Amino acid sequence: MGARRGPVREAGTVLETVPAEVVSVRYAGRFDVVGLTLGEQHPSWAHARPGQFVLEPGDPSAGAVRARLHWLAGADQDPVHGTTAELVLPAGRSLAPGARLRLLGPLGHGFSAPREPVEVLLVGHEGGAVPLRWLTARLRARGCVVHLVLSADDPELHLDLPFLRRHARTVVLTTSEDLGPALTRSLDEHGDRLGVVYAVAPGRLAPALVGTVAARGLACRVSTLDLADPSVLCGTGLCGGCDVVLLGGPRAGQVLRSCLEGPVVPGEWLAGDAR
Ligand code: FES
Known part of the structure; x- marks a missing residue:
């Protein structure tokens, strides 16, 4: 039941962002539930789990200087669909299908599920x-x-x-x-x-x-x-x-x-x- 803990990543380790395209946006009160496709299969996303997060680098040209951190709200990977993910973002972002993001992640150690149904x-x-x-x-x-x-x-x-x-x-x-x-x-x-x-x-x-x-x-x-x-x-x-x-x-x-x-x-x- 203990959290599976991989090697600790060194501070400042250079990690690569991956491109993501918005494929769906669902209104959920103050939030938008945003479905993403990351295209090809990315090995680091295959075992993503709840409790991990992603970093969206700043984009000064769009007025966003600071990087933004988001909880990963879902992720999946299979040979047909490649890598898909879900984020929950403030509704004010006005993202629409077709919009493109860059994401770094999944970061951190997430929650592991119990071995038995409890x-x-x-x-x-x-x-x-x-x-x-x-x-x-x-x-x-x-x-x-x-x-x-x-x-x-x-x-x-x-x-x-x-x-x-x-x-x-x-x-x-x-x-x-x-x-x-x-x-x-x-x-x-x-x-x-x-x-x-x-x-x-x-x-x-x-x-x-x-x-x-x-x-x-x-x-x-x-x-x-x-x-x-x-x-x-x-x-x-x-x-x-x-x-x-x-x-x-x-x-x-x-x-x-x-x-x-x-x-x-x-x-x-x-x-x-x-x-
Ligand atoms: S060291 Fe910056 S968020 Fe953890």
């Missing part, structure tokens, strides 16, 4: 729903029963609820203020059947969440990357904006460079001595 709980805040939405579909396809607890401080920021309600056994919506109590209620209801808890929440929320889970002795995997944090700039290990001080585990007290060494790590690394 009952799972997914917890996320706002943009964290993007990887959790893909993870929900993958876990459901593997026979897992999925429960979701999602928070957003603006109800419009809940992503693609019809999709989630089709794939999850239960979906609880709340705000960041009530996320802790909502998680506790969900653990009270499902905890004795859960095999693992997956969490994607910003640094101000994540330690308390994984502490609550660890205190019950449940396995937990958590993403340490907050793509909504404006200090998270590069996604390639250079800026240090994603650094997280680990509270527990074998590297307690050390700094994790989340985009290189994470973002997904065992929950106890953030939970301190809650267990």
Whole structure:
């Protein structure tokens, strides 16, 4: 059940972008769900998984100086269709089929699925729903029963609820203020059947969440990357904006460079001595 962890990529390693063409755009509230084709088969995309992210380099000629980081919302590869992927982008981008992007990725270590079909709980805040939405579909396809607890401080920021309600056994919506109590209620209801808890929440929320889970002795995997944090700039290990001080585990007290060494790590690394 542990996250499969490949070799750590060196900061600043030169990675190549791949061209992507928009093939579909589906309106989803404040977001567009953007389908992409990357043409030929790209080996690094064949094993993409939820929790990984991509970098869209800046394009000064289009007024976008900074690179943009996006959660990967889906990816697939087969001999007929080549590589396809999905991103969830702010609706204001006005992308249309035929538009072209360049993407670097998939980056980081994502969530691994349990070996056996088990009952799972997914917890996320706002943009964290993007990887959790893909993870929900993958876990459901593997026979897992999925429960979701999602928070957003603006109800419009809940992503693609019809999709989630089709794939999850239960979906609880709340705000960041009530996320802790909502998680506790969900653990009270499902905890004795859960095999693992997956969490994607910003640094101000994540330690308390994984502490609550660890205190019950449940396995937990958590993403340490907050793509909504404006200090998270590069996604390639250079800026240090994603650094997280680990509270527990074998590297307690050390700094994790989340985009290189994470973002997904065992929950106890953030939970301190809650267990
Ligand atoms: S986002 Fe820049 S080092 Fe991780």
